[in-house]
Amino acid sequence: MSFIKLFPSIPLSRIRENFNHLWFVIILVFVFTSKIDSRTIEVHEGESIQKAIDSLEKGDTVKVFPGVYHEFLFVDKTHFTLSGVIVDGKWPTLDGEGRLNDGVIGSGANFLIENFHVKNYKANGVMTQGAGNIIMRKLIVENTGIYGIYPTMGINVLIEDTVSLGIADAAIYIGMCHNVDVRRNEVYGSVIGIEIENSTNVLIEGNTVYDNSAGIVAFALPGLPLKKVENVIIRKNFIFDNNHRNFAEPGALVAGVPPGIGIGVMAGDEVTIEDNIIRRNSFAGIGIGDNNLLPNSKSPDPDVEPNPDRNKILENVFIDNGVRKWNDLMSWLFYVIRIIFSGNPIPESPNGGKVGIFPDGYDVVASGKGKDNCLIAPDSVTKIGTSGYGLCNPKETTEKIKTMIGDPKQGEAKSDARELGKQVFGAVCSGCHSMTIRTVGPPIKEIQEKYKKDIYGVVSFASMPKKVREGFIEMPSQKYLGNEKLTAVSNYILNLKDEGSKGVTK
Numbered sequence: 040m041s042f043i044k045l046f047p048s049i050p051l052s053r054i055r056e057n058f059n060h061l062w063f064v065i066i067l068v069f070v071f072t073s074k075i076d077s078r079t080i081e082v083h084e085g086e087s088i089q090k091a092i093d094s095l096e097k098g099d100t101v102k103v104f105p106g107v108y109h110e111f112l113f114v115d116k117t118h119f120t121l122s123g124v125i126v127d128g129k130w131p132t133l134d135g136e137g138r139l140n141d142g143v144i145g146s147g148a149n150f151l152i153e154n155f156h157v158k159n160y161k162a163n164g165v166m167t168q169g170a171g172n173i174i175m176r177k178l179i180v181e182n183t184g185i186y187g188i189y190p191t192m193g194i195n196v197l198i199e200d201t202v203s204l205g206i207a208d209a210a211i212y213i214g215m216c217h218n219v220d221v222r223r224n225e226v227y228g229s230v231i232g233i234e235i236e237n238s239t240n241v242l243i244e245g246n247t248v249y250d251n252s253a254g255i256v257a258f259a260l261p262g263l264p265l266k267k268v269e270n271v272i273i274r275k276n277f278i279f280d281n282n283h284r285n286f287a288e289p290g291a292l293v294a295g296v297p298p299g300i301g302i303g304v305m306a307g308d309e310v311t312i313e314d315n316i317i318r319r320n321s322f323a324g325i326g327i328g329d330n331n332l333l334p335n336s337k338s339p340d341p342d343v344e345p346n347p348d349r350n351k352i353l354e355n356v357f358i359d360n361g362v363r364k365w366n367d368l369m370s371w372l373f374y375v376i377r378i379i380f381s382g383n384p385i386p387e388s389p390n391g392g393k394v395g396i397f398p399d400g401y402d403v404v405a406s407g408k409g410k411d412n413c414l415i416a417p418d419s420v421t422k423i424g425t426s427g428y429g430l431c432n433p434k435e436t437t438e439k440i441k442t443m444i445g446d447p448k449q450g451e452a453k454s455d456a457r458e459l460g461k462q463v464f465g466a467v468c469s470g471c472h473s474m475t476i477r478t479v480g481p482p483i484k485e486i487q488e489k490y491k492k493d494i495y496g497v498v499s500f501a502s503m504p505k506k507v508r509e510g511f512i513e514m515p516s517q518k519y520l521g522n523e524k525l526t527a528v529s530n531y532i533l534n535l536k537d538e539g540s541k542g543v544t545k
Contacts (some may be wrong), residue, residue: 123154171450261340331408361400
């Protein structure tokens with residue numbers, strides 16, 4: 040029987056439009072259910088979730104029942120399900136008690152994580168490293184340090200129906216990933232709501248984003264293995280009141296993000312912003328700029344094109360952006376004081392001058408030398424710096440693009456063993472370390488100067504880190520990676536060249 044005969048009422052065009060997303064879901068359902076001898080392992084309060092994970096075989100499911108579990112979960116498996124069971128409204132809770140670094144770290148391919156409340160960790164809530172064909176859904180992530188939900192170096196990633204709050208960097212952070220859908224999530228009370236960094240083919244749709252310092256941002260940063268942000272769609276989101284005081288660690292990269300930004304694009308290309316409601320963001324409803332906004336913009340990465348190009352601001356609803364209340368002014372004042380005492384310069388405004396303590400706000404703020412950017416209905420919005428923008432074609436919508444998820448076979452690809460150090464750096468270290476600028480931890484150049492060629496010294500510190508300098512958070516232990524991966528990545532880091540921050544090895 041043909042596929043079309045199974046669904047005779049669905050138009051062929053509709054089937055084709057949804058085929059990629061449907062294929063992805065079917066493949067995942069298949070791998071989760073097709074193994075005849077697959078097992079379901081139950082974990083109840085007082086038992087160890089990690090012990091059940093360690094016994095997983097291909098196709099197995101771990102079901103975790105309500106209770107509080109003080110664990111760090113590490114899953115280096117493929118084809119598995121880690122599922123919480125909600126009973127009478129009670130969730131299974133992973134509670135790091137403010138002493139554990141990470142809630143969940145997963146690697147491998149073809150897996151699903153769902154139905155957990157993750158809170159009170161020092162570094163990350165739910166993180167995946169170099170993983171492909173993954174679904175993270177129905178999660179509550181609260182007060183988990185640097186990042187909430189954090190896929191890095193992933194392919195075919197779906198994040199949906201989650202709630203994240205109280206994160207000191209990004210509630211949802213898409214780091215160097217390809218083919219990502221982020222749908223129907225609620226993010227609030229964090230420094231950044233949703234961040235797309237050096238990633239391509241990303242759909243951010245139907246999310247509720249409020250009470251962050253900045254709502255949704257797409258940044259292309261220097262000194263990382265992947266070099267661009269490209270082909271991003273930000274549509275049908277409700278983005279409002281993102282005026283929260285920036286409480287990132289002073290000196291960290293995101294500590295330089297001013298409060299009051301709805302959507303921010305820095306050096307991103309082909310970012311389409313469409314059908315969003317953007318309301319009461321006190322500095323900019325949408326801000327688009329180049330890498331001169333970075334504190335160390337004088338040392339650019341020659342492989343990162345610094346300008347925002349081919350971006351489109353299509354039909355959106357703008358309401359009361361650039362209008363401040365007393366709380367917004369206090370948030371901005373705290374930001375300026377922190378920037379001054381950190382020694383970093385206050386960013387420049389679109390006309391080249393300083394922004395001042397309380398700069399004027401607009402629906403659209405643009406800066407930089409980008410080309411082929413456009414704005415639809417420019418007379419309907421307040422704006423500055425958009426004189427070089429063209430008029431968008433109203434027919435160029437993203438309506439036909441239903442998903443960014445691609446071929447599941449891409450998500451199963453493995454890196455060459457000789458590239459192990461580079462892979463671990465991209466998947467684990469790059470979220471906090473760039474070549475010449477401070478993101479969260481110290482730049483790689485400083486690590487190289489301190490350790491010279493002492494690979495063992497880096498391995499030893501990464502396994503049992505301790506706080507060694509003021510103004511930096513304590514590094515989470517990476518001992519779970521094992522000696523082989525730690526040695527490979529330490530060797531990779533100590534041999535990175537700084538050719539204008541170019542990330543290449545000797």
